[in-house]
Amino acid sequence: MKFKSFLIAAILSLGTAATTSAYEYETVKGDPMQTRIYTLPNGLKVYLSVNKEQPRIQTYVAVRTGSRNDPAETTGLAHYLEHLMFKGTRLFGTTDAAKEQPYLDDIERRYEHYRTVTDPEKRRQLYHEIDSVSQIAAQYFIPNEYDKLMAAIGANGTNAYTSNDVTCYVENIPSNEVDNWARIQADRFQNMVIRGFHTELEAVYEEYNMHLTSDFDKEWAALGRKLFPTHPYGTQTTIGTQEHLKNPSITNIKNYFKHYYVPNNVAICMAGDFDPEAVMATIDKYFGSWKKSEQVKYPHFAPVKDLTAPADTTVIGQEAENVFLGWKMDGSASLQADTLDVIDRMLANGNAGLIDINVNQKMLCQGVQSGKIDMRDYSQFIMIGQPNEGQSLDEVKAIMLGEIEKLKRGEFSDKLLPSVKNNMKLEFLRSLDSNESRATSFVNTFVYGRPWKTQVERFDRIAGITKEQIMDFARRHFTDGYAIVYKRQGEDPTQKKIEKPSITPIPSNRDLQSALVKEIKESKVKPIEPVFLDYTKDFARTTTKKKQPVYYIQNTQNDLFELHFVYDFGSEANKWLPYATDYLDLLGTGTMSAAEVKERFYELGCEYSFTPTWSTMTVSLSGLGENMTEAMKLMEQMLNNAKVDNEAYSKYVDNLLKGRRDAKLNQKENFSALRNYAFYGKYNPTRNVPDSTELVTTRPQDVINMIAALKNYKHDVVYYGPLAMKQLLATVNKNHITAKTLQDAPENKPYKMVETPKNEILLAPYDAKNIYMMQLHNVDQKWTPEDEAKISVFNEYFGGGMNGIVFQELRESRGLAYSAFADYSTTKRKEHQTNYAYTYIISQNDKMMDCIRVFNNILDTMPQSQAAFELAQQAAVKRIASQRITKANIIFSYLGNKRIGINYDLRRDIYAAMPKLTLEDIVKFEHDNMANKPWLYIILGDENNLDMKSLEKIAPVKRVATEEIFTF
Template sequence: MNSKSLWMALLLMGAVITTQAKTYRYHTVTGDLTNTRIYTLENGLKVYLSVNKETPRIHTYIAVKTGSRNDPAETTGLAHYLEHLMFKGTRLFGTSNAEKEAPLLQDIENRYETYRLLTDPAQRKRAYHEIDSVSQLAAQYFIPNEYDKLMSAIGAEETNAYTSNDVTCYTENIPSNEVENWARIQADRFKNMVIRGFHTELEAVYEEYNIGLTRDSNKEWQALFKLLTPTHPYGMQTTIGTQEHLKNPSIVNIKNYFNRYYVPNNVAICMSGDFNPDEVIAILDQYFGSWKRSENLSFPQFAPQAPLTAPRDTTVVGPEAENMILAWRFDGGESLQADTVSVIAEILCNGKAGLMDMNLSQKMKFLGGGTFAESLAEYGILGIHAVPKEGQSLKELRSLVLGEVDNLKKGRFSDHLLPAVINNMKLAYYKSLESNKERADQFVDAFVRGQKWETVVGRLARLSKITKAQVVAFANKYLNDNYAIVYKLQGEDSTQQKIDKPQITPIPSNRDIQSDFVQSILRSKVEPIEPRFIDFNKDLVKTQTKKGLPVLYVQNKDNGLFTLSFHYDFGTETDKRLPVAADYLDYLGTDKLTAEQVKQHFYELACSYSISSSTDNTQITLTGLNENLPKALALLEDLIANAKADPVAYKEYVELMKKARKDNMSHQQQNFAALTAYGVYGPYNPVRNVMSNKELDNAQPQALLQLLRSLHTYKHRVLYCGQSTPAQLVALIDKEHQTSKPLREVPVGKRYTEQTTPDTEILLAPYEAKNICMMLYNNSGRGWNAAQRPTVYLFNSYFGMGMNGIVFQELRETRGLAYSAWAQYKTPVRRGGTESLQAHIISQNDKMKDCISAFGNILNNMPLSEKAFQLAKQAEQKRIATERTTKFSIIEAYLRARKLGINYDITERIYKALPQLTLADIARFEKETLSGKPYRYIILGDEKNLDMKVLEKMGRVRRVTTEEIFGF
């Protein structure tokens, strides 16, 4: 055969060969409600796939089985820092010229190895200046945020990652038609990671460290594991790392770590969503199959922890309220101890009918608490968290908690409690199946812990067989004086050290440059997904009861769960007593049932109720198993109608409320929330418009109950999503829901009104911390304009929201000024409201001036990039096209539209308007609404450590006290 004939023959053979798809073996488990397929590629890469077609999107995780447990002792925090660097790109993206960049990156790497060994401050300063100088040279090739641009290009959401003790996990939520582009990007990223943008990202990690310093729970968690696992990395080092190690990083160690652990036989790809698993596994093999496995994969080994034979305790100090954490150590990984531990956690405290719920919370013997069961790869824990009431010592609190553990060990709990716990755990599992993220979380947990999928799937069956006698025996065997306890005291932590701001020259954003790789993804063609918008006339059933109550109905076709809500169009603006009345009801029984029996009945029905009151609406909501809806509704109606006032219980409740308020005043984020409400609305705002302590003392318990009973006398709606038919639902409401006739008109209250900002000013409230929380607020009094909504939507994407926005790029990527930085042009949620810009920044105290300056620059001279704009537009078009509003969310969308005075899904109008919008439209909008405008700088910080001269030059400084912003 001549060469031409051979060539033709091979062509013909190729046509046959391409039709012979590769066969992939996978593992499934009988009875698995997720129908998960588990594959192992030839290089050892594990793949978990579960199909869920509710929305045309896929939640993805790439989990690497390594975390802070494997950090080298001399560079703790390495796994977490590597997580950050994984977003910086490869030789294909994140750079405009990898060849010219490479020697500069090598120079930076070498300089850091020298720098980390220097101890003389002057030498360190000089060396860091040299690193900064070389970094400027390398930065001319660096294209910050190209990974985020890639994810935006394919319409991804939830771009993020996390590091813990045993795992580093990378997450995306992608459109179902973008699997191949996603796989192509991720495979390159995990095979060819390049470390660049090192010193600015290191600053972001410092800021994350600073944020952690203000969270006392972090200290408690670290101290607890140090007691439980004193000679294991769980207890010896933290995920964030030490201050010393963060200031002395080693790129060499990071590369070695990456090469050792980021290998396919140590990685799992976990996906849940709308896809064809046969097609997906072939794509994953195409892009990840060439990733070379490690034949020398190993992990540091540590001797088993010595048994705890007596209580171990320690104390940590910080500004937040006093509390305690107590825990026992168990086996981790595949150990089936986790089954019984999780059941015991629920028996002790499930928020409704557990031993602590009934004997401590219900009787108001402490302020509050809960239990948690944590299973890591090598050890597990059963923990109890508790907060004392006023005047209660932590030692007294410990005795109360251990008393309930003793009740457990002696079997002093109802025979109905264990079956109810199991049923509610089943209910929680069935709810989790609705979420792609929660399905994928199960895959990650199984992979990291080394659990067989049979073990995961069989959990509910095993739980159903656990008996009370087994629980009691287990508790007596393991829950003895072998616990660790951390006492958290309130005070100044003298161990905290200030991290000085390094001198960093801002690197260029290079936002107009795109690598060839990014352009190829942008040019790629995928089968489009058609958007689906809500039609309130078709997707909602609108009917009414015999008494004329409007009913909004959506059928739940997926499972036996329901949500039923009675919706009232008034809230705390009308009566600030509503939240107090709702909370007080939780402690009461009726003429036939005690408060404990009420909770037990709801719990045994696997149903729960809540009464919530916000600015302008109040809702009484039932959720749970639809088969038990009639009994649950009858129970709820009886409770509201016949609750018995208990003056003694009310007095105790008020004391708990006062203590909780006092505790909130010591918490940084609670202070910032109160301050921002004050800054936006003024003294009359949702945080301050509450019953004062004096009003609580003087209130009549019976009047509060009458307030709840009177709700049914006002006009309201019935909202429902479940399996009952409209006729069945209406019949049930007519039978059980007691209302007056005629119904009264909805009362009108005093509206919270957003303040305008005619002048630049600074609103400053005190909080001692190493960092500040700041919001920039502008309000020119502009009312909502539906026609402008598409422009606002696209402006937020381009300017302030997400890692690809201008704000994040300028404050974090190019300058390393903040860990958290975002901005949003907010539109009203109801008629009569005004629009405003709200920008949030968390940064180090000595970076305040730089943050304000940088933000002012981008507000007055917003960077314009046609490429960045087109990317933002493409991202939003893909995201909207793949959004699906389902189940009870349809009803909520209808109510939101109604509050704005419209009867259509505004997202449809946004989507149709996006193609016509230009960068000039966005620039014009920004100039008209934000550029050169006065701002209110709302700052929570320690004035002693702030540059007050800078603030005073900007505008009038108005100081408010902690007491003023809370208004209790």
């Protein structure tokens, strides 16, 4: 392959950084992202990478601190501070900061006293007093003003995350809003004010409840305790303990903020469409006066001793059994990370790794995964294995360790290491299309203390890694000093119920606005003109020799390609399709084994895949353009001449049936099945599957024939890649195997959404500390394109994000949930196009009726705010204006609209209609479609811990068994 020359050409085509600048910056020779790294005099780092594909910018503001630095007596602090950073400053989030401050100070003093009291009755009284003072402070609090500010500038993806070593704040903004964004962030990071404390604390409790229900989270914590028994990576979790969450310290949070949220401990990471000089001038303008701290110190801990023998522990929970293995490695800044990245992919790359070929392909157990976990002080390499029916966890452990031993002994193909190196480069080239990937690499570099030069030169170092070095590294580092976590099935005796506190809802004050919000909302920026697709010009059309439509866009940026065959039928026409494609993945051809097929695709830097949806089936091939023809020939052999393996089919069925049993133990899987049952009735995606008898008795050849039969049906050909159209046609005509006469697609039998003419309650059992709940309203109202603008603005205003009414009322005002939203949706199918409404929430068991009452209240009497409406409208308009549909997505946009009878870019009409909408339009829309309507209540929970009497007053409760919602 000519992979190296291709990579060099791709890098050189990206040019070099300018050498003149008003601000000094660092660059690294050969950096394909042309990164500029600035350091302001106050120590603030700024990483910038220009990518002009769309007029948006991905921004991350990374603070180099996380739960590793939490005080031992108040764990969970870094994460809770992350939540509080959304509550505002003296400039926003309040109507009068001066009048508000004495009450906030009083609340802080009361919490400091509260956390020292142990008597339950005294604590209840003290909390009541805190709640009372909080009501007075809340008169000045304007919840969600930060989210309103982000809506005003058209931001997407407003969020944040906390882990061991970092707290990072995330926004995706239009490229013309840098000044407003920087002004808001600079104020936020310098002048954060803690308000709305007790209701936000309830939201964190709910997040903690979700962790209690997740066996994976418990396993992860247990693994940390074994690997790092004397370090915060093992002694405390990011979410914190129940005791500490119930005894918070505002004083400690403030001290933590002052210590770590300083410019010389922060990096601004940006990738997208901007002028670096202009961006730096803006950042300097707003962040330049931020005072540097000479006191930034991180807690130091004695080196964690290496394990000299396996250290095991056990976790109990409802979900299926598995086993974790973990090895302690050096911190992510170490050059050891290069070798671990290679080993990671040599063991498992989804195609040709040792685990892929030797374990998962052969189904020696239900499945094994592995991977490197980056952290600053120490990293981890972990393996997770799931047993087959009747297989012990120790047997799975032995299988995983066996693959490590093969690595040590060099028992792998000589082609594997070069293929891994080439595919790592291919991954990187694909990642250049993503601003998120670019900015994330900056965050990791900053947080883990890795010089950017080290990152850029990574592939040069990896190129020199030899097989002998891999073997030697594995022998030295994958020793018997590993940790083991056995996940056993049973009732977890450590879980404790969290009692619902008495909280008086705080006012939403949605009609109020701070001066800053008004200024940002009314600020004048050079508008971004929308770009809509023109389906007559944005791609070329032709046909194959069999008269199949071909949709073509040439890739002029690099040598990567994607080729798709799109069929107009899916699992609704043939419920076996997803299973046939899974089985095909286990097979070879008459001349190549299954392992050899995977190894060859991986060696070519190409991959093929199937995407069976309800109504379509897509066969895709992608990768390095110079190898497309050879990869296509191999794919066609697999599609049409796969060699049946009866033993593989038998193991596949056994694996599948165990996976189905395991799914019944998982809360999210149960709710997914319940939702489908509630939305579509007994004929739904969860139940419309081959049953166990069908799976066992069906001939494997018949299963494979379903894939081979694709050659008989009409389909579309979609291509984005470097070939000229004539070359593409020649390649497809020569290599794509089809019948002489193509048939129309088999007819889909669409899932039809149930109607909800009256209140009904559907309850399925799951024993957990929280419930999953939805409400559905559907009267089969037909969708029309004219609905779209109204629906978009309504969802933005009502339930679509943190600035919506649902989030404000359920979370901000009452602390009822960590996750809550509502949506007015459309099913856009040529067979069935309808509108429907639903709500969604995860909450504590004893908050269920509170959630229902609040939802129904805001549904029946939707709060109205002209200011909030204008922000929702402005956000929706700006997002469309800065949205760009590119590459193969242009063609898929066309095909999607074509299926519902639209031959143009629907966004054009939506954009034109949005500015004409009024609050009255939205109020009438909600009144006509959601207010005072009957609802189907869909609840997954343990009725022994639910207020069933109150629930039965709404409607009779229909109980549905786990076996019925799954039917297997």
